Every structure is written in C-alpha cells, then in structure tokens.
Amino acid sequence: MKNLIPPFVLLLLLLVKTSDVSCQQLSPQELLAKSIEYHGPSQFWNSYNGILYFKEQQPGKEVRKTQVHIDNTTGYFKINRGNELISGMLLDSCFVEKGDISCERTNILRDYYLYLWGLPMKLLDHKTVLSKEISYDTLNGTPYFTLQVNYPSDNWTFYLSRENYSLCAYKFIKPDQTGEFILLRDVVLVVGMKIPKNRSWYTLQDEYLGTDILNSTEKTKFH
Numbered sequence: 001m002k003n004l005i006p007p008f009v010l011l012l013l014l015l016v017k018t019s020d021v022s023c024q025q026l027s028p029q030e031l032l033a034k035s036i037e038y039h040g041p042s043q044f045w046n047s048y049n050g051i052l053y054f055k056e057q058q059p060g061k062e063v064r065k066t067q068v069h070i071d072n073t074t075g076y077f078k079i080n081r082g083n084e085l086i087s088g089m090l091l092d093s094c095f096v097e098k099g100d101i102s103c104e105r106t107n108i109l110r111d112y113y114l115y116l117w118g119l120p121m122k123l124l125d126h127k128t129v130l131s132k133e134i135s136y137d138t139l140n141g142t143p144y145f146t147l148q149v150n151y152p153s154d155n156w157t158f159y160l161s162r163e164n165y166s167l168c169a170y171k172f173i174k175p176d177q178t179g180e181f182i183l184l185r186d187v188v189l190v191v192g193m194k195i196p197k198n199r200s201w202y203t204l205q206d207e208y209l210g211t212d213i214l215n216s217t218e219k220t221k222f223h
Contacts, residue, residue, distance in 0.1 A: 026134060027134075028130040028131055028132070028133065028134055028147055029130065031134055031145055031147060031160065031165065032120060032123055032124070032130065032147060034165040035120045035160050035165045035166065035167055036120055036121055036124070037165070038164055038165050038166050038194065039120060039121065039166065039167065039193055039194045039195070040121070040190075040192050040193030040194060040195075041192075042121045042124055044121075044191060044192045044193050045072065045118050045121040045122075045193060046072050046073075046121075047072060047073055048070060048071075048072050048190075048191065048193075049070070049071040049072070049073055049219070049220060050069070050070065050190070050191065050217055050218055050219045050220055051067055051068065051069045051070075051217065051218040051220055052067065052068045052070065052113075052117065052190075052214060052217055053065070053066075053067050053214070053215045053216045053217065053218070054066045054067070054068070054212055054213060054214060054215060055212075055213045055215050056210065056211075056212050056213070057210050057211045057212075057213070058209065058210035059208065059209075059210065064081065065081070065082065066079065066080070066081050067079075067080045068080075068113050068117075069088070069220070070113070070114065072114075074090070074091075075089070075090060075091040076088070076089070076090050077089045077090075077110040077113070077114065079106075079109055079110075079113070081099075083098075084099055085098055085099025085100075085101050086098040086099065087099065087101050087106045087109075088106065088110075089106060089107060089110050094106050094107065116182075116199070117195060117214075119158075119167055119170070120158065120160075120167045123147070123149065123158070128149055129149065129150065130147055130148070130149060131147065131148035131149070131150075134146070134147065135147075135148065137157075137159065139159060139168075139169060143162055144159040144160055144161065144162060144168060144169075145159075145160040145161075145162055145165070146158060146159055146160070147160065153174065154172045154173060154174045154175075154179065155172065155173050156170060156171070156172045157170060157171050157172075158170045166187075166194070167184060167196065168183075168184055169181065169182060169183045169184055170182050170184075171204070173204070177204075178204070179203075179204050180201055180202065180203060180204065180209065181201075181202045181203070181204060181206075182199050182200065182201055182202075183199070183200045183202070184196040184198065184199055185197065185198040185200070186198055188214050188216075188217065190217045191219060195214060196214070197213065197214050198211055198212070198213050198214075199211065199212045199213075
C-alpha cells in the first residue's frame with residue numbers, strides 16, 4: 001500500500017513553495033522597500049530632528065558616552081563627547097566648539113553616524129546602486145535575504161530577515177580584503193522608526209571589536 005501524504009501536509013508544502021516563489025520574484029528595490037516599511041517610512045528619517053545618546057564599548061577601554069544631534073531637515077549635525085570634543089556640521093560648513101579635531105574628521109563622523117544609524121533608509125540615497133538580484137545567505141544557521149551594494153571604497157552586504165524583512169546584520173569588504181561584520185540586536189522606537197539598539201562589531205575573522213548601544217533618544221525642535 002502506498003503511503004499517502006495527509007492533506008494538511010500537502011497544503012503546508014504548497015504554502016511554503018508559494019512563499020519561496022513570491023520571494024524569488026522580488027526585485028532588490030522591492031525587498032529594500034519592505035525593509036524600510038518595517039523600520040519606518042523614509043520620510044520619518046528624512047525629517048528626523050533629535051538627539052541620540054550612545055554608549056560605545058571596546059575591549060580594554062572605558063565606556064565612551066556620545067550624544068549626536070541630527071536635523072535632517074536642515075543638514076545640521078553635532079557630536080558631543082563630553083570633555084573630549086564638541087563639533088559639528090551645517091551642510092558643508094564645519095564648526096568646532098571644543099577639542100582638537102579637524103573638519104575632515106568631523107565630516108567623517110557625520111557620514112558614519114548618518115549612514116549607519118539611518119539604515120536601511122539611507123540605501124535610498126541617489127549614490128547607492130543596489131545589485132541587480134537578491135541573494136541568499138546563512139548566518140549562525142539562520143537564512144537571510146541579502147542585498148549587495150558596491151561603493152568606490154568598499155563592497156557592502158546587508159542581511160535581511162526572511163520573516164519580517166528587518167535589517168539584521170551587514171558587512172563591508174575593502175579592495176585589500178579587510179573589512180568588518182556588524183551584528184544588530186533589539187530595536188528602539190524613535191518617532192515612528194524601529195532603529196537597531198545594539199551594533200556589535202567583528203573582524204572578518206570573528207574577532208570582537210566593540211558594541212555601540214543606542215541608550216535613549218530625545219526629540220528636539222531647536223539646535
């Protein structure tokens with residue numbers, strides 16, 4: 001006698017198969033749109049005006065407290081690390097209120113915080129060119145969608161949940177094959193956006209480098 005598959009098992013297999021086909025039909029732009037829909041519509045980030053409070057941890061070093069004021073409506077950025085430095089940018093103009101820091105370094109810090117903490121919304125920037133196809137990869141036994149973005153200085157891979165399209169990790173690799181891997185955990189609700197709370201950094205050889213923690217946020221109307 002032949003072994004018959006129960007109807008509910010057939011239905012489950014059909015649903016899984018249909019889901020896989022649907023995912024395969026997504027374009028990179030559609031996948032990015034779903035991720036942004038999860039984290040918060042892009043206009044929330046584009047109009048964000050507030051202060052982010054961080055704890056930044058590295059092995060063998062004291063915890064560093066940093067506060068970053070971002071006003072994406074005016075291009076205003078200000079970073080405050082207590083006695084170490086206070087500097088910022090307004091569009092392309094730099095200012096330094098405390099500390100020995102160059103405008104070039106201030107610009108690098110602005111790009112760093114705006115890009116990483118504005119993901120995945122920042123992938124809509126006009127200079128960002130997504131790969132032509134969605135890829136698939138596994139981290140720690142969990143399967144993910146992946147998006148590839150190639151910049152002049154490095155190549156990035158973004159790992160998105162196959163359940164809710166949230167951004168879970170990313171890595172970048174430079175032409176000399178050095179790079180870093182960043183694992184995201186938990187979220188903080190920031191004016192309608194789900195911003196990852198913890199970002200843990202590793203070398204490509206899995207050496208732990210540190211963790212950036214978004215402790216709290218503050219909405220503001222003035223600089």
